Amino acid sequence: MDYLKQFSIPFKGMLDGVHHYTFELDEDFFRRFPASPFGPCNIQTDLNTDKQGSLMTVNINVTGSAMVNCDRCLAEISLPVAGSYQIIVKQATGTSDDPDLFLISPEENEWNIAELIYEYCCLSLPMSRTINCGEMNPAPCNREVLSKITEDKVNLEGNALWDELKKLNLK
Numbered sequence: 001m002d003y004l005k006q007f008s009i010p011f012k013g014m015l016d017g018v019h020h021y022t023f024e025l026d027e028d029f030f031r032r033f034p035a036s037p038f039g040p041c042n043i044q045t046d047l048n049t050d051k052q053g054s055l056m057t058v059n060i061n062v063t064g065s066a067m068v069n070c071d072r073c074l075a076e077i078s079l080p081v082a083g084s085y086q087i088i089v090k091q092a093t094g095t096s097d098d099p100d101l102f103l104i105s106p107e108e109n110e111w112n113i114a115e116l117i118y119e120y121c122c123l124s125l126p127m128s129r130t131i132n133c134g135e136m137n138p139a140p141c142n143r144e145v146l147s148k149i150t151e152d153k154v155n156l157e158g159n160a161l162w163d164e165l166k167k168l169n170l171k
Contacts, residue, residue: 003028003029003032004112007113008110009111011104014051022047023044024044025117037122039066043064045060048061054090062120062124064080066079070129070142076140080126081124089103091103091104092106093105
């Protein structure tokens, strides 16, 4: 059985009204997508749908935490994952230029939302993947990488070539 098949929502035959879906996501889900930024994680995605005829409003809430590489020292750190999104799904032919409008062919019986959930989880990660590790004991930081960064700053500041370049007045 295809693992991502469980992320299909029936569209044909779905009664009008509100429906609720919950998906528990872990590292196994994210391994299905190349270049995924997620390591071990525990993420819950709640979908609330309101279907009215051939139109469906979908509210997506993403919550949880994920292990990712720190932007500063590359150590693995735990970050919160949170976000809320709303999209419209319409049963019609063609394509949509609106990123919040998804068109489903009238011949389709179900809508697989695995890729959409993946994208919204990626958008829900903090843009800056760092933590305040100064208050943590022990800090998860990679001291070797941090020392190289500090060393490079010192070398850059004491470099005579850079000193001469700083004197240039470019207008």
